[in-house]
Amino acid sequence: xxxxxxxxxxxxxxxxxxxxxxxxxxxxxxxxxxxxxxxxxxxxxxxxxxxxxxxxxxxxxxxxxxxxxxxxxxxxxxxxxxxxxxxxxxxxxxxxxxxxxxxxxxxxxxxxxxxxxxxxxxxxxxxxxxxxxxxxxxxxxxxxxxxxxxxxxxxxxxxxxxxxxxxxxxxxxxxxxxxxxxxxxxxxxxxxxxxxxxxxxxxxxxxxxxxxxxxxxxxxxxxxxxxxxxxxxxxxxxxxxxxxxxxxxxxxxxxxxxxxxxxxxxxxxxxxxxxxxxxxxxxxxxxxxxxxxxxxxxxxxxxxxxxxxxxxxxxxxxxxxxx
Numbered sequence: 001x002x003x004x005x006x007x008x009x010x011x012x013x014x015x016x017x018x019x020x021x022x023x024x025x026x027x028x029x030x031x032x033x034x035x036x037x038x039x040x041x042x043x044x045x046x047x048x049x050x051x052x053x054x055x056x057x058x059x060x061x062x063x064x065x066x067x068x069x070x071x072x073x074x075x076x077x078x079x080x081x082x083x084x085x086x087x088x089x090x091x092x093x094x095x096x097x098x099x100x101x102x103x104x105x106x107x108x109x110x111x112x113x114x115x116x117x118x119x120x121x122x123x124x125x126x127x128x129x130x131x132x133x134x135x136x137x138x139x140x141x142x143x144x145x146x147x148x149x150x151x152x153x154x155x156x157x158x159x160x161x162x163x164x165x166x167x168x169x170x171x172x173x174x175x176x177x178x179x180x181x182x183x184x185x186x187x188x189x190x191x192x193x194x195x196x197x198x199x200x201x202x203x204x205x206x207x208x209x210x211x212x213x214x215x216x217x218x219x220x221x222x223x224x225x226x227x228x229x230x231x232x233x234x235x236x237x238x239x240x241x242x243x244x245x246x247x248x249x250x251x252x253x254x255x256x257x258x259x260x261x262x263x264x265x266x267x268x269x270x271x272x273x274x275x276x277x278x279x280x281x282x283x284x285x286x287x288x289x290x291x292x293x294x295x296x297x298x299x300x301x302x303x304x305x306x307x308x309x310x311x312x313x314x315x316x317x318x319x320x321x322x323x
Contacts, residue, residue: 068295075289086296096297098272099280100304102187106276107255110194115247117195118202119240125203126210136207143200151264154193155180158265180266183273190274193261198254202247209243210236245316249309256305277301 069086071079090096121139125132142150157164158179166176179189213236221231259278262268268275268283277297285294 065295065298068292069299070296071292073290073292073295075291079292082292086293087300089293090296090300095272095275096277096280099268099275099277100300102273102275103256103258103277105187106191106194106258107252109191110198110255111248111251114195114198114202114251115244118199118247119206121199121203122206122210125207136204139203140200142197143204147197147260148264150193150197151261154189154261155265158189181270183270186266186270186274190261190265193265194255194258197261198251202251205243205247206240209240213239241316245312248312248316252308252312253305256301 068079070081070083072082072085073079125136129135160166160176160178160181163176163179165179169176177185179185217235217239218231221235226234257278258276259282262274262276262279263282266274268279278301281294281297281301284290284297
């Protein structure tokens with residue numbers, strides 16, 4: 001009887017406020033139990049292989065590269081700490097400075113022209129163009145083709161004696177130059193290959209973004225009397241801002257890491273007119289076995305990429321489109 005009277009005297013728990021239906025433990029910030037905890041464990045188990053792979057094959061090499069950047073290491077002998085000597089040597093390395101300039105020039109031309117052509121092709125394929133599937137496949141095919149195979153084809157196209165390009169120019173009465181052997185034309189020739197190969201991915205991303213735009217905005221603009229050009233600059237371009245930012249960053253990373261076509265087409269020549277930062281890193285590490293110096297060059301490449309990414313993000317004001 002005493003226990004029953006105590007239970008009866010205990011005040012009732014106040015009702016929960018409307019809309020707050022979460023359990024008390026979750027409202028207090030505690031770890032969920034029961035089915036929620038099991039789902040959490042299952043999710044961690046599913047992502048564990050990918051996290052382990054990233055840690056072993058991406059995280060550790062990145063950390064090792066940063067550490068080796070401050071050492072003198074030639075694979076055969078143990079690393080010796082040298083501080084900032086590798087970076088001081090880079091300041092006096094005329095070839096590496098030339099590679100930075102060439103990489104910036106290559107990126108400056110391949111990224112904007114590739115983005116512009118990719119957007120134009122996406123706009124053309126977004127309309128009622130006949131045989132759109134065939135055109136999409138043809139444009140995207142260079143993206144999935146091995147870069148070495150593409151470079152070999154362009155080697156034949158640029159051949160000064162029996163190449164396709166000089167044959168077309170001679171048909172027009174123009175004497176074509178030795179494209180890849182000229183310090184004037186070698187870098188523009190490599191830039192043309194980079195633009196042509198990267199159009200497919202840019203076109204695909206822009207096309208997917210165009211297909212997700214709301215049609216009601218265009219219908220309302222047409223009712224208000226807006227022309228196609230006005231709709232493009234006032235509706236399409238602002239709404240494509242997230243896709244543009246993504247294409248810009250990925251294109252810059254790809255351009256800064258250009259290596260295969262340089263290795264096959266020119267090997268950095270003539271007279272280092274087409275040498276890129278990645279090619280110089282390759283030469284330092286795998287030809288001269290200066291792994292410490294190559295790691296320092298890689299760190300400079302990473303810093304440049306990160307700086308350009310932050311500047312582009314600030315200029316574009318983030319990745320969110322306009323409402």
